[in-house]
Amino acid sequence: MSGRLAVVGLGPGDARWLTAEAEAELACAQALYGYLHYLDRVPVRLGQARHPSDNREEDARAAAALRHAAQGAQVALVSGGDPGVFAMAAAVCAQIEAGPAVWRSIEVAIVPGVTAMLAVAARAGAPLGQDFCALSLSDNLKPWDLIERRLDAAAGAGFAIALYNPVSRSRPWQLGAAFERLRRQLPATTPVVVGRAIGRGDEDVTITTLADTNAVTADMATLVIVGSAQTRVIPRPGRCSLVYAPRLTETVRA
Amino acid sequence: MSGRLAVVGLGPGDARWLTAEAEAELACAQALYGYLHYLDRVPVRLGQARHPSDNREEDARAAAALRHAAQGAQVALVSGGDPGVFAMAAAVCAQIEAGPAVWRSIEVAIVPGVTAMLAVAARAGAPLGQDFCALSLSDNLKPWDLIERRLDAAAGAGFAIALYNPVSRSRPWQLGAAFERLRRQLPATTPVVVGRAIGRGDEDVTITTLADTNAVTADMATLVIVGSAQTRVIPRPGRCSLVYAPRLTETVRA
Numbered sequence: 001m002s003g004r005l006a007v008v009g010l011g012p013g014d015a016r017w018l019t020a021e022a023e024a025e026l027a028c029a030q031a032l033y034g035y036l037h038y039l040d041r042v043p044v045r046l047g048q049a050r051h052p053s054d055n056r057e058e059d060a061r062a063a064a065a066l067r068h069a070a071q072g073a074q075v076a077l078v079s080g081g082d083p084g085v086f087a088m089a090a091a092v093c094a095q096i097e098a099g100p101a102v103w104r105s106i107e108v109a110i111v112p113g114v115t116a117m118l119a120v121a122a123r124a125g126a127p128l129g130q131d132f133c134a135l136s137l138s139d140n141l142k143p144w145d146l147i148e149r150r151l152d153a154a155a156g157a158g159f160a161i162a163l164y165n166p167v168s169r170s171r172p173w174q175l176g177a178a179f180e181r182l183r184r185q186l187p188a189t190t191p192v193v194v195g196r197a198i199g200r201g202d203e204d205v206t207i208t209t210l211a212d213t214n215a216v217t218a219d220m221a222t223l224v225i226v227g228s229a230q231t232r233v234i235p236r237p238g239r240c241s242l243v244y245a246p247r248l249t250e251t252v253r254a
Numbered sequence: 255m256s257g258r259l260a261v262v263g264l265g266p267g268d269a270r271w272l273t274a275e276a277e278a279e280l281a282c283a284q285a286l287y288g289y290l291h292y293l294d295r296v297p298v299r300l301g302q303a304r305h306p307s308d309n310r311e312e313d314a315r316a317a318a319a320l321r322h323a324a325q326g327a328q329v330a331l332v333s334g335g336d337p338g339v340f341a342m343a344a345a346v347c348a349q350i351e352a353g354p355a356v357w358r359s360i361e362v363a364i365v366p367g368v369t370a371m372l373a374v375a376a377r378a379g380a381p382l383g384q385d386f387c388a389l390s391l392s393d394n395l396k397p398w399d400l401i402e403r404r405l406d407a408a409a410g411a412g413f414a415i416a417l418y419n420p421v422s423r424s425r426p427w428q429l430g431a432a433f434e435r436l437r438r439q440l441p442a443t444t445p446v447v448v449g450r451a452i453g454r455g456d457e458d459v460t461i462t463t464l465a466d467t468n469a470v471t472a473d474m475a476t477l478v479i480v481g482s483a484q485t486r487v488i489p490r491p492g493r494c495s496l497v498y499a500p501r502l503t504e505t506v507r508a
Contacts, residue, residue, distance in 0.1 A: 089383060
């Protein structure tokens, strides 16, 4: 009996961002695994086992899902956003590499989704419309000086920067330190987009500048986009400003 | 009468990657605009006007869609992948900034989608599972030396790199030059994923190394992901290898 593991991206908070493929994978799975708050977003179906787990248990969750699939089951492991961006797909690969040889013969399907930075960018205009990078501010598994070097490299070369995992209870200072670092290289007027709980009822999007980021409050549901020196803001009467990266890069200051 | 412009991401080739929100926007639009091959992917609906245009006409297409919305229509402008990543959302913002003041009062909704790099990454494993950047190799609107500086910065800092627009009929040498540039900084064994026509019937995914990229053939439907020195490849008997970025970044060589 041949099992199968689908690693399914749910997209950000809003169910309207689920793809048809993800919907189909969730419907046909025999067992569901995932961080409990992501699993809560999947409708309960009769005959489908649900295995919620806590936030910090990525490796154990991936291993449990693989073990179940190796027994011949059709398993779906859900992930917020896109499973390939700071999420479960890499954890599954790491477990396959480290685990029993039989796990390498399990059929694995990664089901892509809308990752948070795309949803936040969409709310603001097109701040990721030109070259950009995505950087996690979590220094749980990489040293902070590497994060600083990456911030320097990205800002210095003119990439817009999407900051994932800006803050957690155990990492309260990293976002402020990142803004401070970026202010060394980028103009004070550089636009910054702060998106919180995108796609949920309490969604909030704030457009500010690098100079004013001291006032930014963030939590685990926050994603931050820092523009480049090229990024433009269009004020609109009675509407939110639009933030975008122009296609024509005129100066080569970067 | 108040018009509305939705800039809708169709995702890569496969209709299963359309989100529910994009589907709803396409269904309720009075008029559709888009590059003709993207419009071909949208089912024909009675009473819905279709305005296909050629590939190189982004600005004119965005302006036409805004003009139509300013007349009070519900307009959808379709984009491949995600409209915010090297696609139509930035063109729309640029037209709003440059155009008549009344365009700033049009309701604009950007509808995010699965961008090509996420779909290619999903096919390969999780090559974008840690810090990464997205870089267009088109030097139509930015100088080539800026692209080289960005390649250097990204590779030097240990980002995985997704290369959009690697090749076109008028830009035959840029991808080869980019690989050559990256070979200066990255090990010859660095994994490279070449995805072509992802989600279409003729989809092809090739996993190779930076040393072997001379043999890579690419076209306008190709997206390339270059790993970092950390990227790992897991061979699997009878299955494609998995390529992924491990979460634990042990060395700070970057």
